[in-house]
């Protein structure tokens with residue numbers, strides 16, 4: 001593949017690179033111990049690039065800072081695909097991607113994100129380079145494009161960085177570019193109301209337990225709908241626990257690990273009674289509320305006990321549309337919560353929290369954290385905020401309890417359900433008789449790790 005890179009007035013060609021040897025060895029000032037191997041490796045004259053090229057650096061590269069390096073690349077199809085990289089007048093490195101989109105990167109950002117094995121541990125995926133040892137104004141001496149990689153030789157330490165162009169585009173920030181074709185389209189969330197009852201997301205236990213595709217289908221349901229049912233589950237605690245562990249290890253809490261409970265007040269919580277429970281999310285009193293909750297009803301000799309599910313994202317959207325003032329109140333005023341029913345137990349979150357939580361970067365709703373029964377005393381709000389809170393709460397509760405938003409379903413032995421506890425509220429009708437429910441909690445991050453790896457094949 002013919003590669004040409006024009007930097008300023010000098011022209012460098014692959015293979016017959018005509019370069020003037022004029023590099024000034026830059027000695028790192030008190031380098032971080034681990035930075036030395038990386039720095040020495042970069043300086044080593046015998047260090048070869050992945051391809052047949054070998055470089056030494058010319059002073060002429062200094063002219064790089066103002067001129068543009070136009071790189072044309074003949075790809076396998078023969079037509080020229082314009083990928084160019086140049087150092088802009090503000091010293092950022094601009095990259096024009098195959099579709100013409102341009103984004104800029106600070107030299108220190110690119111150097112800090114170098115993925116070579118001496119800067120980024122190939123197994124642990126951890127940074128090895130000591131960021132503080134990188135000059136803040138580090139500049140490239142030479143840049144080349146080889147297939148889908150941008151190669152940079154850095155002026156300061158002669159280190160060779162290789163950056164995958166798709167990776168670079170995915171992680172662009174100035175501006176943030178729309179994902180390129182190589183990035184799998186993310187699965188958009190599907191908000192739902194009571195009508196989901198006609199088409200519940202259900203997978204088969206055998207598929208989930210015995211195949212990657214089966215697990216992927218279940219994870220996709222939970223990711224897209226916030227809820228995923230599994231049929232064909234043997235009506236035993238063992239099979240149910242194994243199903244939970246298929247997603248990730250279980251989160252232990254003061255209720256234990258895998259729970260198998262009935263209305264015996266084994267724990268000081270109304271879940272361990274025959275009372276009805278209004279739609280809620282669990283563990284609002286933990287600083288990091290649990291991410292997923294698995295339920296599997298094994299026995300019930302009595303009446304009632306139907307299960308309730310409500311898509312908190314759908315209800316929030318309705319609130320935002322119909323009562324924007326209330327949406328804002330529940331997105332800003334912070335609540336307290338506690339779990340205090342067990343002996344020697346009083347759990348409260350380290351910081352108070354809004355019921356509707358938004359990502360500060362994207363401003364997207366990422367968590368509904370609502371349990372009116374577990375909401376604790378609050379005396380931190382201003383008097384006007386107290387009134388505002390209750391007014392907003394009423395609008396929220398009216399929507400949560402609207403029959404058009406409620407999915408009522410009777411769980412039975414054999415049908416388990418996994419609920420995204422940061423999105424979907426759950427509840428229960430009061431019941432009579434003996435009712436045995438099993439299940440477990442999973443941490444949010446452990447769940448999302450499985451989505452990233454099993455579903456999205458994401459790597460760092």
Ligand SMILES: C[N+](C)(C)CCCC[C@H](N)C(=O)O
Pocket residue numbers: 255259261269270271280281282283284371374
């Ligand atoms: C699930 N399990 C039965 C173990 C406990 C239920 C805890 C319910 C508690 N009020 C909360 O909302 O967190």
Ligand SMILES: O=C(O)CCC(=O)C(=O)O
Pocket residue numbers: 271277282307426427428437
């Ligand atoms: O008993 C049920 O169906 C659910 C009870 C509950 O909300 C819980 O266990 O978190």
Ligand SMILES: [Fe+2]
Pocket residue numbers: 271280281282426
């Ligand atoms: Fe609950």
